[in-house]
Amino acid sequence: MRNLFLSDSFKETQLHALNPQSWLQVERGKLSKSSSYSPSSIYLVVCLMHSESLVKVAEPPILALFKPVDYVDVLAQIHEELESCAPKKRSNLYLLQFLVFRGLGEVKLLQRSLHAAWKNAITVHEKLVYGSWLRYEKQGEEVISDLLASCGKCSQEFGLLDVASQIPIENVETNGECYDISQVSSTVFFRIRDEMISCERQKIAALSTPFNTMLNGSFTESHLEIIDLSENGISPAGMRAVSKFSSSGHLEDLSVEVSLEILVFANTFCCEKLKDACDRKLASVVSSRQDAVELMECAMEENTPVLAASCLQVLLHELPECLNDEQVIKIFLNANRQQRATMVGHASFSLYCLLSEVAMNIDPRSDVTAGFLEKLVESAFSTRQKQVAFHQLGCVRLLRKEYSEAEQHFNAAFAAGHVYSAAGLARLACIKGDKLSSYEKLSSVISSYQPLGWMYQERSLYSEGDRKWEDLDKATEFDPTLTYPYMYRAASLMRKQDAKLALAEINRVLGFKLSLECLELRFIFYLALEDYKAALCDVQAILTLSPEYRMFEGRVFASQLRTLVREHVDQWTTADCWLQLYDRWSSVDDIGSLSVIYQMLESDAAKGVLYFRQSLLLLRLNCPEAAMRSLQLARQYTATEHERLVYEGWILYDTGHCEEGLRKAEESISIQRSFEAFFLKAYALADSSLDPSCSATVVSLLEDALKCPSDRLRKGQALNNLGSVYVDCGKLDLAADCYISALKIQHTRAHQGLARVHFLKNDRKAAYEEMTKLIEKARNNASAYEKRSEYCEREHTKEDLQMVTKLDPLRVYPYRYRAAVLMDNHKEKEAIAELTRAIAFKADLHLLHLRAAFHEHIGDISSALRDCRAALSLDPNHQEMLELHKRVNSQEP
16 A cells, blocks of 8 residues: 555554454465465455555655746746746756646646747757657557557657758858868878778868878978878778768768778868768668667767767657667667767757656666756756755655755755755655654745645654644645645544544545545545445555555455455345446435446456446546546457547547547447547537537537437436536527437436527526426436536525535635635735645636736736746636736736
């Protein structure tokens, strides 16, 4: 288990003192036959079940992320710099923006920033690094490339570049000094061992100043017709190629060995044009990792940038696999400053930023990771880059238990202005036994800077009793997305045998954030309560999200525990499973629905359909990566061609290829008219078209879908969508009929649509009552409270929105509403504070937009401008934001 471990009072001897029969009636005979289970795994769980202290929540990790105290200010500064900087600086600024968004956990925003860095890259080296980074971020999406190819669309956006064409040929002039050459033969012979190579004296002399001096100078050797070059490392074949180049200006096709000879020769005699030609010739033959490894050393030694860039491209194209190759690692770790300049130009920081990230994902404790981060520190030149590099290296040193070095790096990051590194310094002080110093360090940070959730969370680690709980409550108040405070409070309540409150506490966070460690903790609680049915539900949800997940500090596979728990739960038939799925789906219990589908997938049922249902739930739970994995499995296990095309269409649609997704739906319909094909076509068309006339087409498609066979779950969704289209068209009676039909087949979410119809018919009371029904039925009902608030009187609206914030603090509408009410009441300071509270943990365009407008209203132009710039970092093309920014910018003194 990653975040939990046994209390200190439970030693190894106690594990064996317990009788596993008192927990699960596991037959030892069954267990011993399976090599995947071990008695120690069972005893570990048993120990947890019988322990009075139950579990102890592990300290939250120090994250190796760039986390400025005021991310809004940093984003605003970046945006301001982007407005006025030279084009060559843009990529580095977008990289910094990417690092800010990564620290905030904003996946879509960070990918857009990375794409902007690639798009604004000036040098080939930047294009190689950012293109490789984007490809790395998209690893596992090979299926998209295949599907796009099947649609006749090229997907090689980040494919291999023609490096030579990206690096211009430099104009090189030879020394123009004149010599008296009237008595000198026009032909010169170069002896190489037993061979004589005839060359035109003046054409060879034109290759470089040294040759010009040698052949046309005032030296005795200048008048020789035969010059011995046997000791200069070039073969007769190589010299003949040099002679031909001197006449034609082109290198003929040569072996790699001869080309390398000529390269070294050109470098020795300063023949820059020859060297450049050789550089490009060698670059054209780099096609494999082994080529790149063998030629990179030569490229760096001979300072040939085209060859080096070509080698770099091939190596980066194979990330992360190439980092299993010691020769590749050696190239990146051993390169000195000059060699790095040859290999990657001025993009050294971005290169090692990428390599460090890949290495940390493989093993953050490895020597390779530490080595790359050391190179990152060496490459950092701006203050912000130093903050990033020193902090990340400090985190890795801490993991490696290299405490002295970790302290040095955290101090350097903190001195450069990265306040979050104080958390690392506090941990190190505590490791040294100075817990008071840790507490004081965090207290100083809290009093000196804008207080944030992580500061109170971190300080709670170094206090006890009421002070600890106060800090944990403050951490949740300032940043409700931090999971550690909920887990600690829940575990503490469970130790006090207050199971109801413990479950309520862990359910608070699971209501809006599907966290594996929180699901794991709740699983343990249910085991302690011997509620095996609920425990099975949670472990199956865990396995859906992460099939290889390990519990108890990584000691036990979740799949093993599932097998043990399942022995104590009544087995369901296929019919039972469908009934359970309908029940959970209708009660908007998404985690429960995931669990049922996981169980159904073990049967002989049509797996394609089930994986598809699973993907829909995962999208609703904001787990896009897991959803895509399920969609791909749906495609893999499909039973028919027309069904496969539908799943391919959804894969394309979900990855932003709407037109190709529509084409797949049409192809599927041409084979067989099916509910899912019509539904996909209607959904994609409604979501992608701004033309009001397409509504009739969408209605027709949904009606066609409803005529096809399907289960109630999907028909309810189709009826709900059809109702929404009718509402948008002003056909309220038809919309109401759709919603009522959906409710008859237990599509609970249709209450929301019906409420909207009532409201548009000026029956606010009926709308309110309809939403109350949804609140009563739905397990996850934050959105229902938010929608009902629109149909309340102001006082009740306030109550509903407070409930929304309690259930799901990530929903931004309640903060905006409360702020607007405060502003209407001329409480400007309180209104801005309400928005600031949410902005601290939620990077949201609408919150920043509203706060900017408030700042403008009270005449705080500099703060308004800052918020405008930060908001435009989130969405550079938002029209209203652009207009506000223009207006505010014109007011700046």
